Amino acid sequence: MWRRWLFADQLGPHFLDDRKQPVLLIESKAVFRRRVYHRQKAHLVLSALRHRAAELGDQAIYLRAETYGQALRKVHEPLEVCHPTSRRALEFVRGLDRVIVLPARGFVTSLADFADWADGRRGALRMEAFYRFAREHHGVLMQGDGPVGGRWSFDTENREPPPKGGRLDVPAAPMPTEDDIDAEVRADLDRWEREGIRFVGRDGPRRFPATAKEARARLRHFLRHRLAAYGPYEDVMLSTDPWLAHSMLSSSFNLGLLDPIEAVRGAERAYRKEGAPLTGVESFVRQIMGWRDYSWHTYWYFQPGRRDSNELGARRSLPDWWQDLDADAVDAHCLADVLAGVRDRGWVHHVPRLAVLGNYALQRGWRPSELVEWFHTRFVDGHEWATTGNVIGMSQYADLGRTTTRPYVCGGAYLHRMSDYCGGCRYDPRTRLGDDACPFTAGYWAFLCTNRPRIPANGRMARAMKQLERLDDLDAVVAQEKLRGSDPP
Incomplete structure (x- = not known):
């Protein structure tokens, strides 16, 4: 052997x-x-x-x-x-x-099966189409030849606003108990720092599983106690509750501690045998055998140079305050809180990564390849295969829609609707010009104006582009954002 x-x-x-x-x-x-x-x-x-x-x-x-x-x-x-x-x-x-x-392990669909599926398609390879293929191919959440519930995705049902009280009524996920191995690791890292190896972020208690046993315990707890609330509130951002009902298992999947098909089948059993709501179950399954697998496969299927894609011509380097996770330098409540979450935990859930971190970087014109590296190294679940697709394709639109239909860019109105960040912030999400102008609202319109010639026309952007044409202060907003540059907002 x-x-x-x-x-x-x-x-x-x-x-x-x-x-x-x-x-x-x-x-x-x-x-x-x-x-x-x-x-x-x-x-x-x-x-x-x-x-x-x-x-x-x-x-x-x-x-x-x-x-x-x-x-x-x-x-x-x-x-x-x-x-x-x-x-x-x-x-x-x-x-x-x-x-x-x-052959590769740790993913639901094989590289060969993905390649066969992709080679037979014309045009862009959309995650939604791959997800449907994977569901059918592996027989997950199927009823006869169609999906259970008559729909492949319940994403539109999973956009509830923040709950009253600033916290979800779900049991906290089990946290690991550190042991002698963790103490040895901490001592070694302290020594390595003295020897010149540099780290960023704060040290802290280990919050994520380091063994398959710990990962399975967290999965069981999630399926039993948190899955029902996961779907409706998966897009919510709360300064008072960073965990919400998320599984907190991404690092376990990406370290290979947990087999993703085990989690998928567990969620399916929760629906079929225990009455877990389909909206939450389908969303969890989509994240694992949809987005996670899709990111893995497109990393290998597309050419190696995809990481350097930069079709929007973003030229600014990441500023030091961002690289060093200096949340205290930031006044904008949403960005300060999310950056502090990265600094203090090495983790925030997928919506702050996209709607706050990636969105801000896109508006500021920061180099996508540097962001790939940043997300890879600053997050406990970061890996090159995962960050390449999610940053280049979805977050930064650096390949002009090879995998997504539009840039993932939004203004302060969306952040206000889906979070508790805007209350008490020095910036007004309704204002795009002046001292009180929200950097996300102003940045949104400045981004659209600057990149209008580069963004391909599509139906999902049509309304925003028509609104852009009606703004009588657009030149002033663009000039304001150029002056702001990469300074902390």
Whole structure:
């Protein structure tokens, strides 16, 4: 039996074929030298890797080295490895002797099945079409030849405004209990910082699972206690409740601790046997076997240069206050709170990432490739395959609609409707010009004006473009936003 080399994002039992299969685990210090990671992300990755080594015991060889190459020189037996999750890692393992690359795991649809589906289509590859294919292909939430409930998506039902009282009435998700391994990781990271390896963000208690056992416990709790409230309020943003009813399992999927099909089937059982509302179940399933799989597959299906796409010509570099997560430099309540969430937890849910962080960066004209790197390194669940598609395609519209129909850009009115941020903020979401002008409202109109020649005409943008033509202060708004530049709002 060949020894299975597991990367730090391939740590669940579904990455092994046999419970007794010999394993190789490598902790490379150079990984943390090459990029500036969030401190809590580094902690989670190392904790998960070391916990897996402890679980496997004598079944695993665990090597700590400066580089993967140095560690592999100590291993003289043939190795096999599941398809890595980045192009750089795949190129590395394919160049090694004595290493066989196996098909990818940790996703619902295979790379081959996606390629067959995509090769047979004309025009843009939309997530909605892939999601329907995946549901049919895997037989998830189906009733005969059609979807349960008669619809493929219940997204329009999942846009409830913020609940009164500023908090959802759902039990808090179970948090991990740190142990001796976490204490060792924290001490090592402290030492690495003294040696010159730089991290950003605040250290804090580990909030996300580092073992398959912890991940499954959180999944069970979510399906039993939080799933019903997830759907209606998934687009809500609250300064008083950052977690809402989200599963907080993205890092568990992306570290390979949790098999996504296990979560999908669990949600389906909750609907069929326990009466969980279809709106929430379908939305959760769509996020996993829809968006997550779609991001993975388009990362590999499209050309390697997609990460550098910049069709809107965004040229500004990310400012230092953004890179360093300096939320205290920001007055705008929404951006300050979300940036503080990244600083303090290494995590905010998907709507603040899009509607606040990505939206602001898009309006300011920041380089998409730098944002890919930022989302990759500043979030505990960030990986290159995930951030490339979500930033280049959905968030920054840098490929002019190859995967989305319009730029994900919005003004202060949407943020006011879907959050509690605007109350008490020094900026007025209804104002686009002057000292009280909301940077998102002004930035929205300035973005549309500046990029009007580049954005392809489509029905979803028609209304906004007609409104743009009626603004009599547009030139002044554009000039105002140019002066604001990349300064913290």
